[in-house]
Amino acid sequence: MLFNSIGFLIFLPIVFCLYWFVFNKKFQHQNRLLLFASFYFYACWDWRFLFLLMFSIGLDYLSGIKIENSRSKKEAKFWLTLSIVINLGFLGFFKYYNFFVESFAELLGGFGFKANVWLLNIILPVGISFYTFHGLSYVIDVYKKRISAERNFTDYAVFVSYFPLLVAGPIERATHLLPQIQKERIFNYEQAVDGMRQILWGFFKKMVIADNCAPLVNEIFNNYQTENPVNLAIGAVLFAFQIYGDFSGYSDIALGVSRLFGIELLKNFSFPYFSRDIAEFWRRWHISLSSWFRDYLYIPLGGSKGGLAMKIRNTFIIFLVSGFWHGANWTFIIWGGLNALYFMPLLIMNKNRQNIEVAGQGKILPSFKECLQMIITFFVTCIAWIFFRAESVSQAYHYIARILSKDIFSFPNSLPVKTMALIGLMLLIEWINRERFHGLEIKRFRPWIRRAFYIAIIYIILRYANFGNNEFIYFQF
Known part of the structure; x- marks a missing residue:
């Protein structure tokens, strides 16, 4: 269902009226309505991939609880790693399988070997990059003890699948969105x-x-x-x-x-x-993705704490990964690399925050x-x-x-x-x-x-x- 469609112009007022006039007695009832509406919203695109979304929600919900209940750091790290590997595995399969296979075949061709590759006619589940990053940030935050594991499945499921942001963001954090879901909302004119x-x-x-x-x-x-x-x-x-x-x-x-x-x-x-300048541009463009990579990739890599060489390395990594996040094509990687090059003079002269x-x-x-x-x-x-x-x-x-x-x-x-x-x-x-x-x-x-x-x-x-x-x-x- 598209925001700019007649279907959405019918869907939104119905959900709004039910939310404030029928299910307004308890916020838990409103949350159940939002979850049902979000699943319906997503199923209107392709109901088959609704099960993938539900699996991702269930995986990270259980992983968060397992991480919090772990008796040792090693056990918690196991559940974190399992969640990350499965999430990125699904994302990699649907989004990058053909790219990797074709790139490998081209590499072999450069050495004189001809490879017959098996490409798949894969439909990319809409919003998979966004809801995958929602789940990853949640389990990482639970592991880092920035937030407690959510025990209410409905609340967590709404956090991941909330229909306004489900298919194209912004990429939310559990620390910001979950507290709003967990409390009563009063209509503010x-x-x-x-x-x-x-x-x-x-x-x-x-x-x-x-x-x-x-x-x-x-x-x-x-x-x-x-x-x-x-x-x-x-x-x-x-x-x-x-x-x-x-x-x-x-x-x-x-x-x-x-x-x-x-x-x-x-x-x-x-x-x-x-x-x-380009640094200011990236503080103002797709802010939720830029801040996600900063908090969950750039800072764990060392951020700006090391010397200039480390700063340059980390900056190139996040821009290249950001480009690759956008799609399975070398054009996106070069786009990310170009932005990293634009960023370099500011970084070297320490003017990226001016x-x-x-x-x-x-x-x-x-x-x-x-x-x-x-x-x-x-x-x-x-x-x-x-x-x-x-x-x-x-x-x-x-x-x-x-x-x-x-x-x-x-x-x-x-x-x-x-x-x-x-x-x-x-x-x-x-x-x-x-x-x-x-x-x-x-x-x-x-x-x-x-x-x-x-x-x-x-x-x-x-x-x-x-x-x-x-x-x-x-x-x-």
Whole structure:
């Protein structure tokens, strides 16, 4: 079931009404409703993989209890290792089996050996990367004694399968989400209204920005060998906004929907294209994944405690693993490696924490220096996005080579004026509200002005949205 589908627009009000008007006597009843709704939500995609989700939930639930009840460190480590191996085993099989087999065959071919490989026609279970990381963080936190093992199966199952975040995050922590599930929720009108604003902004970014960019990007990337170099550059920029509108739009909808049920999820995006360097970009883009790798991979590897060589090694590891997490293709690994290279000058000069506050803090416009920094950061990010979008490393290389050809100063064949204007509107609104939680958190104007503005956004969605059931990009990860 997609957020941008008629089915979800029917599903959400039904669950909301049952949650607050029928099952509101006890929060345990609300949790059971959320669990049933979450399983139904997931089964609407493919009911067969619901059993895989349930197995993952049961595995980590029992592992957490076994770890906490262990009489020795060795026994606890056994159950932790078992959970990690099984979880990553399923993730590796469904997501990476064909990649490893094909890569091994190519390696043998390089030495003159021909290998007949057995590839599988595997359907990737939607959301497996996200709910697997939910479970892994939980058992690791129990092992590290950051949290007690959850004994209520329903509460734990809701933590993993909670439908707003189930298929594309944000990647939650048990320390943040479980306490909210374990207590009574009281309907908060202001929280719910602001949740609706955030949902509206998410729909705008997904259906107006991302879905209008998508056909243009597909056309350009599919015909990159014959496209004008300027058109190729435009295609790279449009993809940058497509993936931002698509993924951050999903996150806004997820956070807004959850707020309707009195539960706050982790913020996943914080206006990343206003970043002044690549370190700031990664503090603002897919925040839940970046912080997950920091806490469960970077710090255990030694983090920044060692010398410069260790810092460089650990930084490359988390960026390469992050790239591989996104998909079984060398393009994602190179995308991660490029971002690591971008990060290196800041790390070596110890300037990776220099831009903590938002650009133009307390000002209407950024300074010239900040503006130049944002343009450069966006430019190098777009170069990396080409590898992310390309179907192969060869395609990405030739795509970039054609952009840098002698015809770069020629005129484009056509300009997507409407889409560019809509992107400009989005950037303007987000710049005005860059110091707030989301793009439509507008509090400085009078109520009638805000209402008129929301009506205008709704009109733009109805007028310019692509109403096809367009899946979210991150469903494939």
